[in-house]
Amino acid sequence: MKGMSNIVKTVTRWVAPFIVAFGIYIALTGHLTPGGGFPGGVIIAGCFVLITLAYGKDKVEQVLGLKTAAITDSLAALSFLGMGLLGCVLGKAFLGNFIQSGFPGEAFELLSGGNMPILNLAISFKVGGSLFVVFAFLALFRVIEED
Amino acid sequence: MVLIQVFLVFTIVAAVIAVEAPSALSSVISLGAVGFGLSIAFLWLAAPDIAITQVVVEIVTLVILIRATIGKGVTEIQGNESKPMLIGSLILFGLGAAFFANYLSVFPDFGKSAMDIFSNAPSEAYLQFGLEKSGGTNIVNDILLDFRAYDTLGEASVLFAAILGAITLLQKRVFYEEHKEGVE
Numbered sequence: 110m111k112g113m114s115n116i117v118k119t120v121t122r123w124v125a126p127f128i129v130a131f132g133i134y135i136a137l138t139g140h141l142t143p144g145g146g147f148p149g150g151v152i153i154a155g156c157f158v159l160i161t162l163a164y165g166k167d168k169v170e171q172v173l174g175l176k177t178a179a180i181t182d183s184l185a186a187l188s189f190l191g192m193g194l195l196g197c198v199l200g201k202a203f204l205g206n207f208i209q210s211g212f213p214g215e216a217f218e219l220l221s222g223g224n225m226p227i228l229n230l231a232i233s234f235k236v237g238g239s240l241f242v243v244f245a246f247l248a249l250f251r252v253i254e255e256d
Numbered sequence: 257m258v259l260i261q262v263f264l265v266f267t268i269v270a271a272v273i274a275v276e277a278p279s280a281l282s283s284v285i286s287l288g289a290v291g292f293g294l295s296i297a298f299l300w301l302a303a304p305d306i307a308i309t310q311v312v313v314e315i316v317t318l319v320i321l322i323r324a325t326i327g328k329g330v331t332e333i334q335g336n337e338s339k340p341m342l343i344g345s346l347i348l349f350g351l352g353a354a355f356f357a358n359y360l361s362v363f364p365d366f367g368k369s370a371m372d373i374f375s376n377a378p379s380e381a382y383l384q385f386g387l388e389k390s391g392g393t394n395i396v397n398d399i400l401l402d403f404r405a406y407d408t409l410g411e412a413s414v415l416f417a418a419i420l421g422a423i424t425l426l427q428k429r430v431f432y433e434e435h436k437e438g439v440e
Binding site: 135139140141142143144145146147148151152154155158162182183186189190193203204206209213214216217221222223224225228229232235236239240242243244246247248 | 304305308309312313315316319320323387389390391392393394396397398400401402405406408409412413415416419422423426427
């Protein structure tokens with residue numbers, strides 16, 4: 110897979126940072142405005158899919174390797190579980206919102222909602238990493254022709 | 257209210273075309289039309305969270321489907337239905353229609369919430385105590401990550417297991433491909 114024409118490459122180079130920033134914004138302000146971890150993660154994965162299609166396999170390996178994506182995916186899933194266990198230890202129940210009951214934030218502020226922003230970020234990294242891994246496995250490697 | 261029905265009819269027509277289309281590419285494109293029609297319907301029903309998710313997932317799925325499946329040995333399933341199968345599916349369809357008609361009698365009108373019918377619906381408590389107990393102003397995210405966080409954990413683990421299985425199945429192909437290239 111070699112990538113596409115120069116026009117596509119240039120547009121991708123200009124647009125890709127904004128797509129990632131928008132994905133992180135959607136995930137980070139999920140507790141305030143419509144959005145959340147899942148769409149934010151899919152937008153981040155979509156940016157890497159765009160880079161893969163425009164530049165090809167070798168370039169995306171420098172930006173985000175398959176191993177890094179898989180490790181991000183697993184670490185995000187583990188951190189979601191860890192937040193749940195922390196709720197067990199510090200709060201009342203598994204996945205309990207212990208930060209909100211301890212330090213309640215002001216409504217409509219970025220630092221509010223207790224551990225919801227942390228869980229949103231964990232979900233977004235998890236979804237982004239795993240979707241990119243699936244795309245890479247499906248699209249980067251040639252599927253054997255049926256013989 | 258008429259406009260949303262137009263979009264729903266458009267979605268149904270696109271879904272039928274996606275099943276009946278002769279080539280895989282036109283199938284995939286009409287599948288995209290289904291997704292976008294659904295997302296506009298969600299937006300019309302004042303559910304922007306689901307509309308955003310629907311649009312974004314639709315785009316990524318479309319790209320993956322086009323990039324990964326088109327022109328790569330899609331197998332066509334052939335064969336004709338036998339008579340017992342047809343009778344069985346007709347019986348199942350009738351049973352489903354009967355249950356659905358029974359369900360429609362207690363279902364709220366299109367676009368109305370369950371709170372209008374049941375006085376002690378749980379969504380009432382969510383709306384009342386959502387901001388106070390979880391601190392987030394987006395009630396959908398409050399429910400997903402605070403009241404029903406256990407469901408979200410289950411969803412994340414389902415995604416994890418599905419991707420683990422997909423990678424395990426596809427990894428063999430990659431190894432085989434590398435091995436074959438090495439031999440040549």
